[in-house]
Amino acid sequence: MLQKLEFIKERWQEVERELSSPDVMGDMKRYAQLNKEYKDLSRIVEEYHIYSNIVSNIETNKSLLSTEKDDEMREMIKIDLDELLEQQEIIENKIRLMLIPQDPEDSKHAIVEIRGGTGGDEAALFAGDLYRMYTRYCERRGWKMEVVDVTEGSAGGYKEVVFNVLADDSYGQLKYESGVHRVQRVPDTETQGRVHTSAASVVVLPEADEFDVQISMNDVRKDLFCSSGPGGQSVNTTYSAVRLTHLPTGIVAQCQDQKSQLKNFDKAFGVLRSRVYELELAKKLEEESKKRKTMVATGDRSAKVRTYNYPQGRVTEHRIGLTIYNLPNVMNGDIQEIIDQLQLAENAEKMKEGTVA
Structure with missing residues (x-):
C-alpha cells in the first residue's frame, strides 16, 4: 500500500506543478480537470502522511522493544505499539475505500426528475410526497434546490417535477435514487379502505x-408558450415558457418556472445538455455492466428499487434487501442511512472484485 500511496503523492505533486503552468492556466477545460484531480488526490495524500507517520512509529517501537531490557519500559512500549497497530488497521481500511476508483460524475450537481407512474391521481400524490422527501433531505444537507419545471396533478401532487440540486457531490449521493419507487397505502379516494399500489x-x-x-444551437428547436400555474399576471399572457428540442436525438427539455424568458431558456438548456450527456453515460454504463453486474448502480430506470408500505410503516430497499420500520422519518427526508448502505454495498462489491489492491 505504501508504494501505491507514494505513486499517488508523486502524481499529486505533478498536478500541483501543472496547475501553475501558463499553458494550463490558459486552457480552462484542462485547468478544471486538473483542479478536480488535485482536490481528490489531496484527500488521499493527507491520509498518507498520517499513515506513514504511524508506520514509522510502529517500526521505532518494534526496534525499541528488541533492545529495551527494563520490564516497565517494555510494557509501556507494548501498550503504545498495540494502539498504533489498531490505528494502522483503521486508517488502512479508510484509505482502501478512498482508493476505490470514483465515478468522475459524483462530484457534480444533480438534476432530479420525478414522474407519477401507474396509479393515476394517487401516483401524482406519491410523486409529490417523494418531492417533499427530497426537499427535506436537501434541507438537512444544507443543499440549495432550484425548480426547473412542474406539471401539477389534477388532485394534487405532481405528474412531473424537475429540479436542480446545486451542491458539490450531490449527484454522487442522489444517483442511487434512480429507478421506480412503489407505494402501498389506502388512497384518500378509496372508500372501501383497500390498500392500493402506485x-x-x-x-x-x-x-x-x-x-x-x-x-450547437443549429441542432436545437426553440418553442415559446405561456406559463401555467401560479405566478401572477404574466401567467397565460406572456410567452415566457421555453421548450427546447434537440433535433439529432429528439430529447426535449422545458422550463416555465421563471417570469423571464431568458432565465427559463438557461434552465431548460442546462437540463437539455445534461440529458444529451446522459446518453453517452448510458452507453458507458451498458459497456461496464457487461464486464460486471452491479446490484446497485445499474442505471436501469425501469428497475423497482424501493417500496414504501404505509400500513406496516416500513421502507424496503430491494437492491440490498434492507428494510427500515421508520417510514414517517424517511418520508420526512431521513434517507441518509439508505444511501450510506447502498454506497457501502457498491464499495464492498468493487473491493470483492479486486478493484482495490
Whole structure:
C-alpha cells in the first residue's frame, strides 16, 4: 500500500506543478480537470502522511522493544505499539475505500426528475410526497434546490417535477435514487379502505457543463408558450415558457418556472445538455455492466428499487434487501442511512472484485 500511496503523492505533486503552468492556466477545460484531480488526490495524500507517520512509529517501537531490557519500559512500549497497530488497521481500511476508483460524475450537481407512474391521481400524490422527501433531505444537507419545471396533478401532487440540486457531490449521493419507487397505502379516494399500489419514477442526472458536451444551437428547436400555474399576471399572457428540442436525438427539455424568458431558456438548456450527456453515460454504463453486474448502480430506470408500505410503516430497499420500520422519518427526508448502505454495498462489491489492491 505504501508504494501505491507514494505513486499517488508523486502524481499529486505533478498536478500541483501543472496547475501553475501558463499553458494550463490558459486552457480552462484542462485547468478544471486538473483542479478536480488535485482536490481528490489531496484527500488521499493527507491520509498518507498520517499513515506513514504511524508506520514509522510502529517500526521505532518494534526496534525499541528488541533492545529495551527494563520490564516497565517494555510494557509501556507494548501498550503504545498495540494502539498504533489498531490505528494502522483503521486508517488502512479508510484509505482502501478512498482508493476505490470514483465515478468522475459524483462530484457534480444533480438534476432530479420525478414522474407519477401507474396509479393515476394517487401516483401524482406519491410523486409529490417523494418531492417533499427530497426537499427535506436537501434541507438537512444544507443543499440549495432550484425548480426547473412542474406539471401539477389534477388532485394534487405532481405528474412531473424537475429540479436542480446545486451542491458539490450531490449527484454522487442522489444517483442511487434512480429507478421506480412503489407505494402501498389506502388512497384518500378509496372508500372501501383497500390498500392500493402506485408508483413513481425517479431519474437523477449529473449536471453537465459546457466542457462535458457541446450542443450547437443549429441542432436545437426553440418553442415559446405561456406559463401555467401560479405566478401572477404574466401567467397565460406572456410567452415566457421555453421548450427546447434537440433535433439529432429528439430529447426535449422545458422550463416555465421563471417570469423571464431568458432565465427559463438557461434552465431548460442546462437540463437539455445534461440529458444529451446522459446518453453517452448510458452507453458507458451498458459497456461496464457487461464486464460486471452491479446490484446497485445499474442505471436501469425501469428497475423497482424501493417500496414504501404505509400500513406496516416500513421502507424496503430491494437492491440490498434492507428494510427500515421508520417510514414517517424517511418520508420526512431521513434517507441518509439508505444511501450510506447502498454506497457501502457498491464499495464492498468493487473491493470483492479486486478493484482495490
